[in-house]
Amino acid sequence: MAREAKFQSGKQETGKVSEAQSPTGEQPHDSALRPKLFADVIGQKSVIHRLTIAVNACRKLKEPLPHILLDGPPGLGKTTFANVLPNELGTTLQITSGPALTRPADLIPFLTNAEEGSILFIDEIHRMPRTVEEFIYPAMEDFRLDIVLGEGLGARTVSMRLKRFTLIGATTRSGMLSNPMRDRFKMHEHLDFYSVEDLAIIVSANARKLETHLAPLAALEIARRSRGTPRIANSRLWWARQYSASELDGRITLEAAQKALDIAEIDINGLDKQDRRYLETLCGVFMGGPTGVEAIAATMNIPTDTLADEIEPYMLREKFIIRTPRGRVATAKGWAITGNAPPANYPTEADNPDLFSGQPE
């Protein structure tokens, strides 16, 4: 029977994974609201279908689950799936992240602690240094660890057998993963943005967990203004609950949700101040582009990774911007958000096919 995975952190210095601070840096309410089993996971039907097949096969064949790469923008459920899989299998989970693994030795405790059939989750795996990546290859392929002892002429390699474990890697940038690393994952699953209907189901279920009354229209309003992302929907729900508890009777009606989101400066498209600043910078400073992401990030004084991981994916999906070989370009829809009209000679795909053809940068 499925049970909740025991968390193990092989990272000696951090000790066990706590609710308040996890190696993936998530918020406490993330783990409280996170689904425990496939039955609690909303949306992503085809991903769940394939993972269920893999889990059933692994049970019947008595083999470990294949190594799985999960990719997609932040907050769409990569960590959730990494938690659900060991729960479904009744096995243990160890969690770490690419940036925490600065040298091969950092990985050794995780690999040697891995039990037969257990799961090792590496978040932000694209940020793992190349030396660590190369060190993990024999572990992934042959469940073997090659440790070099000594230096120079006296150096020798000692091989150690590992228990058959499963590596789940999560990345917001699968393009930054090296080909050899990517090829070692037997399953690749891409998580896409959620529909408004699925997000409304998620916030309604979470309101029940928080013992908060959430009107169905309020759930839809929060869902519509959550950028297709469950983590954002949960924090918008949390804010609406705060607002109603402070200013009203604690129930989240449609009016309460609207007012709470307006106060948080989240517009009807779900864009927040930072999203709008991005479009204002692209349109106001760079005349709508094309311009490189680094230039926009430098002007906004925020890291390029934040733009590329957290702001742009939704802008691209909603076609507020497009990526061209020469950089980002705001669309008419993107200009409309800024409240300004594009310049008279603004390039469109129809009148400037050169700009829009070829590989995006």
Ligand code: ADP
């Ligand atoms: P990621 O690892 O991709 O950044 P998470 O798995 O941490 O995203 O998801 C953030 C939060 O969103 C979770 O704590 C969970 O509450 C919620 N969530 C994500 N995906 C789902 C889903 N499919 N169904 C229900 N809730 C979800």
